Amino acid sequence: MNRFDLQTWLPAIVLGVLVAAISVYDRGFLAPSNLITITGDTMTLFLMASGLTFVIMLGSIDLSVQAIASMASCIMAVYISRYGIVAVPFALLGGALAGAFSAIVSTRMRIPTFISTLAVSGVVLSFGYWFSDTRSVNIPAADRDMWLFWITGSFAGIPGEIWVGLVALLVLSALLQLSPFGRLVRGVGAQEQAVVASGINVDRVKFFAYVLSGFMAALAGVVMGARLGSGSPTLANEFLLPAIAAVVVGGTAITGGVGSVWRTFIGALIIQVVRIGMTFVGISVFAQQIVFGALLVAAVAITMDRSKVLVVK
């Protein structure tokens, strides 16, 4: 099996092994209702990681997704009782704007993205505090039932959030695999100079990738807020590491060019199953960050393409 094949199938194999291992100890694990619950719990992570996939495919990074998700949950929670459903597109717009800001800062000023998005995350965090007046904001149950039923309700026996995630998976996969934009994203990640040389406006490709990342992070924030029934400026703080880990564990290389949205889907499921497994074995919630941190470094080391970087900084 060559390296490319291994990278494609390894995540799915790992997921299968993990699920099998847990189901040996816990017979109830494979029950359909349990699997649906687990998939539902994974959706917020997947939504956040799905947009991030595009950015990482470029060979860049977005360290502001957790701040954007938190801010979106605040915008939604604050405005939903006043403006109804309009609060949701409002929140998504906020996320898209934050992504656009990151893109402009890094492409116009030519600042490496790990620093520009770190800086933008600070700005976005402040906005989250500003929208929510530094508090956690409750979403009234009536508003939740009226406007957010597509997340909290269920259709055909499957929770709304899973439908949202599946739609995102299909749309974003199509965008990445079939559209010209997706091809350019892969091209920029694989060999940016070649894309520039062929006369493509690379900055515009990056702009849309960051807007998409911000948008999806905001959608994740909205779903998170709807599930918890509240928005808070620190709601998604713990999600940056799992989100990057989901993308990388799924087999998308941080050097760019190689990856896909369904890999991120598998990656998010792996993260969730690992988390369940750790809880099952009795590793405290607090200690789980340790495992995720180590997992991230390991996955990056396995997937990255070293022929692309002469000097590792």
Added chain:
Amino acid sequence: MTAGSARTSASAERLRQWAPLLVLAGLCVLIGFFNTNFYSFGNLVRLLNSAAIPIVLCMGATFIILMGSIDLSVEGVVALCAVIASLLVANDVNQVAIGLAAVPVALALGGAMGFANGWLHIKLKTPSFMTTLGMGFVGLGIATAILAGLTVRISDQTFRYLSLGRVFGIPMAVWIALASFIVAYVIQERTRFGRWIYAIGTDEVTARQAGIPIERTRILAFTLAGVFAGMAGVLAAAQFGQGCALIANGRLFTTVAAIVVGGTALSGGVGSVVNSVIGVLIVVVLANGMVLMGIQPYVQQGVQGLLIIAAVALALDRSRLAVVK
């Protein structure tokens, strides 16, 4: 400034060199104009005191950025070292009380985490921002897990003297920051290691051809940054009289902001620990000024974010960057 910054004249170059100091002076004049309390001895001591921990942190982190790398694990190292130090001195969680001997332990622990950063970054050939991001979460995770999310209170007054004690009316923390600065300055100016850092940051390929031991220097730099972060953790524990994972909140942001605002370029090779001290003072004076003007504290991280963008945009030598990822 336009994209053709290669043509920047010598005088503009000199201006850029002095810009951080001018910004600091301008800020002081401006804030002093609005609030005369700014220049009181009490406020100056308060300023220096709040600059102490960031300065210690920046001393190590500057070396990393000078190499063109980054250390995102600052918060994890500070949190873990603060928690371990507070568990080793007299406290309300366990019976251990080794007093000031906790300091070298914390420094060694910080050094070990820094070494792990550097070693993984070099041996796995993973970019430093990813390696240190992962390690940072490992550190935070361990710090939180040890205490199960709780806080440990320190009752050892000798240990707390490290931050709160006063010599000539100035807090010990400031003296320790000064000592850290001198150590870092000597390393930077008077050792081969210090010069190698500049060489690596300027052009790693050439540095390798010149026979500089890149791997060893990089790992040593990360180890050193870990030791300084460990010292910062000790100071934070001593200052607040407690240890918990939250003690490191926002430290990474302040550190990166201070270093780039001071004029050290993220692309490596340009800057110095002196710049970083000025950068810390700018950030601290700005924060102090915002408090004096009654601006909400939560705005500060946003302002620091914009500060990072502005400073990096001004300092970056774009002619060296063909592709920005």
